[in-house]
Amino acid sequence: MHLMIDLRFLVGGFERSQQHYNAFVSHIIGTLLLLTVTSLIIPSIAVQLTSTTSAGILHQSRRTAAILLAIYIYFYFSS
Secondary structure, X not given: OHHHHHHHHHHHXXXXXXXXXXXXHHHHHHHHHHHHHHHHHHHHHHHHHOOOOHXXXXXXXXXXXXXXXXXXXXXXXXX
8 A cells, every 4th residue: 555655756746746645535545455455365265264164265256356346346436
């Protein structure tokens, strides 16, 4: 997350001497990044801790993707 912010500062510094960032949008991007990382960790932990079949993990991954898509659409239209 910090790498992405630092890259924005670096690339923005090439074009402008002074930059302005919207704190609300930065908060949303940070929240989406946290949700994405969490959605990658949950199926991995489920494989390690339970005797879930590959079909069960696939089903869980699809549900997680659908939830993330719904949250992304909500944030996209609410901002």
